[in-house]
Amino acid sequence: MRVPLILFFLFILSVPVSAQTADSLLMDIPYYNFGFEVVNKNEAIPDGWFNFSPASKSNIQSDSLIRHSGKRSVVLGVDADDSKGHAGIAYALPARYVGNELTLKAWLKHEDVLNFVSLFISMTDSTGTEVQAATLDDKQLSGTKDWKLYELRLSIPANVKTIYVGGNIKGPGKLWIDDVQLLIDGTDISQSRLKED
Template sequence: MKTVILRSCLLMAVTISLFSFEIPAGWFVAGSQPKKYEMGIEAGAGQTGKKAATIKSIDSNIDGFGTLMQASSAQQYLGKRVRLTGYIKSKDVKSWAGLWMRVDQAGSHKSLAFDNMSNRAVKGTTDWKKYEIVLDVPAQATNIAYGALLSSTGQIWFDNLSFEVVDASVPTTDLRQMTAMPTNLNFEE
């Protein structure tokens, strides 16, 4: 009897370790439906064969998204342009996925700069590919939030992220950018 219980406990421990992920240090889980995803580190899944972060849906129908993210002070980036670079691989992404970055001001409900790659989203099944987000950090910014997200179902892995200051010659990817003047008013472009 003790052997059966011991084997059952061992099998359960192995199963849990195979199908659950540990949240990486410095990161946290968020989103509109975070409980419908498993998120964390997957050993052996990295771009170079080591560890990668992953977001995996656990429900078959999800109206919302999950994100694995960080937030940090904007203080050392005020008045500068920053770039978040990373690699994403996907499997069966039904809706879309991507990196994201947002620049916020304390006490305001509106972001100062934002890009979630919705205009160049990762969809379906893809191999590792490099993605970039570039945003300006205005003088009134207080924090920068960033990470990767998965909307609806599927799985993504992300790896080898970097965060750096770039010069003004690197164009921003801010989704809220305005054009300098009205454009394509006859819909011919």
């Protein structure tokens, strides 16, 4: 039942959001904003990340008061009276790294979550079709819980063009995410080798 949720999120990604396309999200950024420390002047969402459920009444913003480390985290919220609401934030990367396995690690904290919070990895091919995915949905992380490190691992198929990573909340409550780390075959992505063109 959880796989269609990922497919729904990927469908939302295919809809233009503020004139952004998948290609524009894949432009070379000189850093990885996985600590959510950098926020654009006119945007509440940390730089490099995007809201993949813009039609929802959810609230996504940088948080300088509650964080695992550094000066900021990101918080996703759904109002208490919105039982079917959801919020999600994602980061898109070109699959240009040499390696066979991607590991996503992130610190999560959640409060008064009615349904669940999750992390996800989604890999798509050149047509935008999902070819590989992993989530924490089956853990049904709900209620209130202090910071805890969670991890997902996924093999990288040869035909992958784009990698999406992120987190989401389904139903009322709040989810904080901080200190995201991506590793290719155990090496931090910032130190991973790139494929030759």
